[in-house]
Amino acid sequence: MNASISTVPLPTPAEDLVFGLTRIVDLPGLTAVAGAPLGAEDIEAVINEAERFSRERLWPDSQAADRHGAVYENGVVRVPPAYKDAYRGWIEGGWQGLPAPVEHGGQGLPQSLWMAVQELVCAADMAFSLCPLLTAGAIEALERYATPEQAERWLPRLVSGEWTGTMNLTEPQAGSDLSQVRTRAEPAGDGTYRLHGQKIYITWGEHDLTPNTLHLVLARLPDAPPGTRGISLFAAPKVLEDGKRNALRCGGIERKLGIHASPTCTMLFEGAEAELVGEENRGLNAMFAMMNAARLGVGVEGVAQGARALALAEAYAAERVQGGRSIAQHPDVARMLAEIRSVTLAGRLLALEAGAALDRSRMAGDKGAEARVALLTPIVKAWCTDRGVDCASLGIQVHGGMGFVEDAGAAQVLRDARIAPIYEGTNGIQAIDLVVRKVVRDGGATMRGLIEEARASDPRLAAGADAMARATDWVLAASSRDPAAAEASAAAYLDAAGWVLGGWMLARAAAVDGRYAPIADFYLRRLLPRAGARLAEIESADSVLALLPP
Numbered sequence: 001m002n003a004s005i006s007t008v009p010l011p012t013p014a015e016d017l018v019f020g021l022t023r024i025v026d027l028p029g030l031t032a033v034a035g036a037p038l039g040a041e042d043i044e045a046v047i048n049e050a051e052r053f054s055r056e057r058l059w060p061d062s063q064a065a066d067r068h069g070a071v072y073e074n075g076v077v078r079v080p081p082a083y084k085d086a087y088r089g090w091i092e093g094g095w096q097g098l099p100a101p102v103e104h105g106g107q108g109l110p111q112s113l114w115m116a117v118q119e120l121v122c123a124a125d126m127a128f129s130l131c132p133l134l135t136a137g138a139i140e141a142l143e144r145y146a147t148p149e150q151a152e153r154w155l156p157r158l159v160s161g162e163w164t165g166t167m168n169l170t171e172p173q174a175g176s177d178l179s180q181v182r183t184r185a186e187p188a189g190d191g192t193y194r195l196h197g198q199k200i201y202i203t204w205g206e207h208d209l210t211p212n213t214l215h216l217v218l219a220r221l222p223d224a225p226p227g228t229r230g231i232s233l234f235a236a237p238k239v240l241e242d243g244k245r246n247a248l249r250c251g252g253i254e255r256k257l258g259i260h261a262s263p264t265c266t267m268l269f270e271g272a273e274a275e276l277v278g279e280e281n282r283g284l285n286a287m288f289a290m291m292n293a294a295r296l297g298v299g300v301e302g303v304a305q306g307a308r309a310l311a312l313a314e315a316y317a318a319e320r321v322q323g324g325r326s327i328a329q330h331p332d333v334a335r336m337l338a339e340i341r342s343v344t345l346a347g348r349l350l351a352l353e354a355g356a357a358l359d360r361s362r363m364a365g366d367k368g369a370e371a372r373v374a375l376l377t378p379i380v381k382a383w384c385t386d387r388g389v390d391c392a393s394l395g396i397q398v399h400g401g402m403g404f405v406e407d408a409g410a411a412q413v414l415r416d417a418r419i420a421p422i423y424e425g426t427n428g429i430q431a432i433d434l435v436v437r438k439v440v441r442d443g444g445a446t447m448r449g450l451i452e453e454a455r456a457s458d459p460r461l462a463a464g465a466d467a468m469a470r471a472t473d474w475v476l477a478a479s480s481r482d483p484a485a486a487e488a489s490a491a492a493y494l495d496a497a498g499w500v501l502g503g504w505m506l507a508r509a510a511a512v513d514g515r516y517a518p519i520a521d522f523y524l525r526r527l528l529p530r531a532g533a534r535l536a537e538i539e540s541a542d543s544v545l546a547l548l549p550p
Contacts, residue, residue: 036108181219310340345506
């Protein structure tokens with residue numbers, strides 16, 4: 001291994017984010033073409049301020065918040081006391097409105113910049129970060145589907161952070177299969193509706209940070225057709241405009257492996273007053289606007305937990321002396337630290353690439369960018385969150401026995417990171433979405449384009465690119481011939497794509513700035529071969545199908 005990996009100082013996460021936004025995805029150039037110029041110095045100022053907020057207001061209390069957790073009592077949920085001051089700082093800084101529309105009080109800044117801010121906040125305290133993430137998703141859905149009158153009433157309060165927002169999809173019998181949703185919406189005769197039903201796993205569904213929460217809820221009208229074609233979207237505030245409490249409440253919170261300070265609620269709708277958002281029986285269209293934004297955000301959570309694991313592991317390794325030297329100087333520890341750093345950086349830059357594609361799609365109407373972000377979204381969500389769990393586990397290993405003890409903080413990272421491959425669509429579902437929908441819908445053209453960009457970035461990516469191209473041909477053929485086979489190999493295909501595209505991002509970084517060359521070399525020589533192992537699995541779908549129960 002190149003010893004310079006452990007001796008040459010590399011940029012901080014904030015510096016990586018500024019570099020990625022300005023030198024890799026060229027956000028200043030994109031915004032200039034779109035007529036809303038944002039200079040490199042502006043980007044750096046936002047990132048540095050977000051880093052300061054995260055370090056000063058969130059990092060110091062994150063372990064105490066985890067120990068305190070969210071507390072449910074008599075229908076009331078109290079979050080850790082430190083969160084009140086932190087959330088006040090969040091509002092005062094105007095952070096919630098960073099990507100939100102200007103006409104509703106936001107700053108209208110690019111999605112890729114918001115994703116960079118999200119990473120810094122999530123690395124400081126993942127449980128806290130989920131509240132702003134869900135609110136941002138609610139803003140996105142309402143911006144696109146609310147009537148002008150609804151937008152005028154709700155969006156300024158969400159954008160300012162005065163209110164928070166939630167997403168109510170899951171029910172006890174309806175997890176990933178939303179066709180099973182049973183919550184009812186009965187017309188009240190005055191243009192409003194009354195919601196009856198139960199939703200589970202509702203992140204930040206009830207809390208004491210703000211006086212009101214706007215719940216976006218999937219439900220069925222009385223004459224709705226069966227399945228997903230009969231689902232509508234409704235908005236129900238916790239507190240009505242006349243100040244009365246709406247007929248909805250938290251029935252309890254979950255006891256979870258991690259993100260203890262984030263209340264995961266069972267929400268009971270007992271005739272709650274609500275308004276239809278968008279068209280009848282078209283609720284999934286509106287909700288997916290929220291979910292797609294959230295999926296990129298969850299991918300960023302995986303990156304953020306890798307960054308937190310690295311920060312803790314590097315600090316510990318530099319101070320822990322064994323055999324007369326710090327353990328950071330032991331080759332095997334240096335290997336683990338390099339893996340965490342390189343994988344996290346690859347995920348960080350890949351997420352920014354997806355965010356920039358989303359910005360090009362929205363700001364410039366670029367159809368190719370729209371196809372690119374659609375393809376990258378399941379990869380960023382799944383690959384980055386799986387790697388976040390891997391990095392958190394390696395971070396514990398670097399600490400040795402101390403990593404298994406809660407006081408070190410490394411265990412919390414693993415506990416928190418583990419939810420990210422599960423929620424907002426499990427990673428298995430992301431893989432199926434990639435293979436069955438995203439790759440197939442244009443005959444593999446967008447994926448092949450990315451593969452060729454990767455191939456051109458560094459000769460060491462040629463073999464992986466060739467194997468990805470062959471696997472793409474196989475996936476396309478299997479999807480039309482035997483969809484079950486395509487699904488059986490989908491996870492391996494997505495994982496391989498992540499390893500190859502992660503290598504592409506690091507090769508690009510090394511070509512622009514020599515400081516990234518050693519870590520890119522480590523990744524391309526030591527980690528990229530993992531793509532080949534996953535690709536070797538793809539044509540063995542029959543070995544999975546043979547194990548299916550009758």
